[in-house]
Amino acid sequence: MKPYPAPSFFRQMTVAFVFTFTAITPASFAASDDFEAYRLQQQQGAQKIKAEFQEYKENQDREFSGFLKSQWREFETFQGKVRIKEPKPRQLPVVLPAAQPAPAQPVPAPEPIVPKPVPDIKAKPSPIAPAPVIAPVAVAPVITPPPPPPQPKPVPVAADKIELSFYGNTVSFLFDPQWKKYRLPNGDKPEAMSAFWTMMSGSKYEPALESVNAARRELKLDDWGYVALWRDAVQALQPERKPEQNLLLWYFLVKSGYDVRLGYAGQDVHLFVAVKQQVFSTKFTRVGPQTYYAVLAADRGDSIGSFYTYEASYPVKLKPLDIASASTSFTRPVTAQRVLAFEYKGETIRLNVPYDRRLVQYMGSFPQSEFAIYYATDGSQLVRQSLLAELKKYTAMMSEEEAVNFLLAFVQKAFAYKTDDDQFGYEKYFFVEESFFFPYSDCEDRSVLFAWLAHELVGVKMIGLLYPGHMTTAVALRQVKPGFSTVDHQGARFVIADPTYIGASVGMAMPFYAKLKPNRVVDIQ
Numbered sequence: 001m002k003p004y005p006a007p008s009f010f011r012q013m014t015v016a017f018v019f020t021f022t023a024i025t026p027a028s029f030a031a032s033d034d035f036e037a038y039r040l041q042q043q044q045g046a047q048k049i050k051a052e053f054q055e056y057k058e059n060q061d062r063e064f065s066g067f068l069k070s071q072w073r074e075f076e077t078f079q080g081k082v083r084i085k086e087p088k089p090r091q092l093p094v095v096l097p098a099a100q101p102a103p104a105q106p107v108p109a110p111e112p113i114v115p116k117p118v119p120d121i122k123a124k125p126s127p128i129a130p131a132p133v134i135a136p137v138a139v140a141p142v143i144t145p146p147p148p149p150p151q152p153k154p155v156p157v158a159a160d161k162i163e164l165s166f167y168g169n170t171v172s173f174l175f176d177p178q179w180k181k182y183r184l185p186n187g188d189k190p191e192a193m194s195a196f197w198t199m200m201s202g203s204k205y206e207p208a209l210e211s212v213n214a215a216r217r218e219l220k221l222d223d224w225g226y227v228a229l230w231r232d233a234v235q236a237l238q239p240e241r242k243p244e245q246n247l248l249l250w251y252f253l254v255k256s257g258y259d260v261r262l263g264y265a266g267q268d269v270h271l272f273v274a275v276k277q278q279v280f281s282t283k284f285t286r287v288g289p290q291t292y293y294a295v296l297a298a299d300r301g302d303s304i305g306s307f308y309t310y311e312a313s314y315p316v317k318l319k320p321l322d323i324a325s326a327s328t329s330f331t332r333p334v335t336a337q338r339v340l341a342f343e344y345k346g347e348t349i350r351l352n353v354p355y356d357r358r359l360v361q362y363m364g365s366f367p368q369s370e371f372a373i374y375y376a377t378d379g380s381q382l383v384r385q386s387l388l389a390e391l392k393k394y395t396a397m398m399s400e401e402e403a404v405n406f407l408l409a410f411v412q413k414a415f416a417y418k419t420d421d422d423q424f425g426y427e428k429y430f431f432v433e434e435s436f437f438f439p440y441s442d443c444e445d446r447s448v449l450f451a452w453l454a455h456e457l458v459g460v461k462m463i464g465l466l467y468p469g470h471m472t473t474a475v476a477l478r479q480v481k482p483g484f485s486t487v488d489h490q491g492a493r494f495v496i497a498d499p500t501y502i503g504a505s506v507g508m509a510m511p512f513y514a515k516l517k518p519n520r521v522v523d524i525q
Contacts, residue, residue, distance in 0.1 A: 060315040061201035067312035068194035075263070076306050077294070080282040082427055083371075086469035088419045088442060093510055095503035164236050166229055167358045168332025169219060173211035175237060176203040184243045189264045189308070193247075200251045208233075209255060219330040223322045224366055227253065227273075231296070243269040249296070259318035261292050263309035270307055271296045274320035280368045281427050287311065295321075295367040300426075323369055326377045326431065331358040333382055338436045342413035344406060349394070351414075353387045355436040356380040363431045371429070371464055371471070374448045375524040379432040388456055395457045403458045404475055404497055404506045411450045411499040415441050443500040444471035450499035451524050463487070463494055464522030467513045472498040473524075475506065485509035489521050 163172040178199065185192050212233060216226050234248040246269040250262040259274035272285055272292030279293045283301030286292070287309065294301025333356040341350045359380050378384075391410070395403040418440035420427045430438070430445035432452050441449075451462045451473050461476040465487060474487050474494035484507030485496040496509045504510075 061197065063315050065194045065197045068197055068310055069190055071310050071312045072190050072308050073311060074306050074308050075285050075287065077283045077285050077301060077304050080284065080300060081280050083280050084427065084469060088469050090419065092417055092500060092502055095501065095508065162236050164232055166232055167330065167362060169330065171215045171229065173233060174207040176205065178203060179237050179248060182244060184247065193262065196247055197251065205255065209252065220327060221330055222325055222327045225327055225330065227321065228365060243267065246271050254314055254318065257319055259320050261287060261309055263307040265305065265307040270294065270304055275367065276320040276322045277324060277369045282367060293367065323367055324373060326363065326366055326373065328359060328378050328380055331356060331362065333380065334358050335382060340414040342410050344409045351387065351390050353436055354382045355433055356382050359433045360437045363434050368429055371444065371522045374429050374431055375451055375464060375522065377431050379452060383433065383436065391453065392457055400458060400460065400478060401506060404454060404460065407450060407453045407457065408497055408499055408504065408506065411446050412502050415446065417442060446499040447471050447473045462524045463489055464524060465518040466520040466522065467516055467518050470513060472496065472500065481507065483507065485514055487518065
């Protein structure tokens with residue numbers, strides 16, 4: 001065992017320590033002073049940059065407000081474009097078993113019960129009675145789902161704070177009281193629009209932008225969801241006052257970086273939005289090289305004729321709305337149920353499919369766009385956890401070809417057919433969730449649903465095929481049998497799988513389209 005050090009050793013160590021500490025203290029203070037000076041300099045620099053940026057924004061707003069006083073002229077609106085121009089078949093072809101003669105008289109499909117419409121999805125009554133199909137088809141009864149709970153009215157939770165329900169999610173934001181008091185004056189509109197922009201730019205608008213942007217990040221909203229959230233916010237600020245709502249929405253979307261153009265006709269205030277993708281069945285206008293769509297109008301712009309808008313552009317480059325994808329997981333679901341039944345190899349299969357009414361409501365507001373968007377959009381968790389699980393009980397033990405045939409039979413026979421024109425009075429494409437709400441579907445709706453099911457349950461690569469007046473799909477089977485109708489695309493062979501050709505198995509094309517080349521092939525991701 002070593003002896004303890006002598007006391008003199010401790011005294012030496014203490015002296016050394018004190019000496020060392022004393023020696024480094026002045027340098028430490030000097031370094032601290034240097035760091036404090038550096039920090040102060042950086043802080044002052046940041047404040048200077050912030051002040052310069054604020055001055056830059058104020059100059060932009062003054063410049064734009066000046067433009068708004070004078071640079072207005074009349075613009076025409078144009079009728080919305082239609083993707084499928086040719087008439088769709090009113091009477092579906094049906095594949096009959098070889099052993100059965102064709103029935104002497106057509107047998108009409110039973111009429112399902114029409115569910116109550118979701119708010120903002122206005123289905124027009126059919127002016128023409130539905131045409132009968134050629135042979136009896138098993139059609140599932142439709143259970144009328146309960147209406148979604150009424151949206152609670154936005155309530156002020158503090159003097160300058162509003163809380164609203166956005167598809168079941170609570171969102172709150174700060175507001176400037178003058179926004180609620182503003183009224184668009186009569187008289188000269190350019191002068192009024194300029195004064196409105198000046199008023200808003202001098203108000204406390206940044207906290208509202210920050211709150212809504214934070215809600216967007218939390219809910220993972222797509223671009224259209226972000227626009228819808230702002231629309232609910234301005235409705236809470238100016239209930240029942242459409243011109244003032246549109247003015248506020250215009251301001252906040254432009255401040256969010258989106259290319260939104262405001263116009264007026266008489267006392268009406270209209271908004272037109274630049275969209276990155278093609279938009280159909282919606283009126284539009286052109287200002288310079290840019291196309292703007294009336295996607296924010298309840299009637300898709302049908303009631304808007306010519307109107308006045310400013311020719312100038314906002315000083316900062318604005319971006320078009322991007323609707324390449326639709327979010328399906330941000331709603332707090334309101335569950336409804338659809339009972340579906342179909343016949344497969346002599347067995348009647350019945351399924352109870354819960355779906356999300358709130359998501360249906362959101363999808364109903366989505367601008368009608370390219371087919372790829374509908375193919376790329378997922379169903380809700382309700383549909384995934386129920387329908388996919390039930391169908392997988394059958395497909396799990398099937399070969400690839402048989403599983404595809406099973407899913408074809410489901411989509412062909414469990415849903416009643418009617419064209420969009422007969423059901424709505426205009427062309428409308430369904431997302432997956434909407435097929436379970438509306439009582440009828442047509443060819444592109446069935447193709448979207450079938451493609452989603454086949455991808456999720458079988459894992460096959462698929463493409464969409466657009467023919468004159470008809471939309472269908474094709475699958476890349478590992479084994480392509482002789483006699484199958486096929487389409488070659490990008491070096492791969494795809495087999496026709498038509499969810500609208502009643503009774504058809506994979507490889508069978510509708511007789512009218514069997515020898516035609518598709519007008520367009522849609523890659524399904």
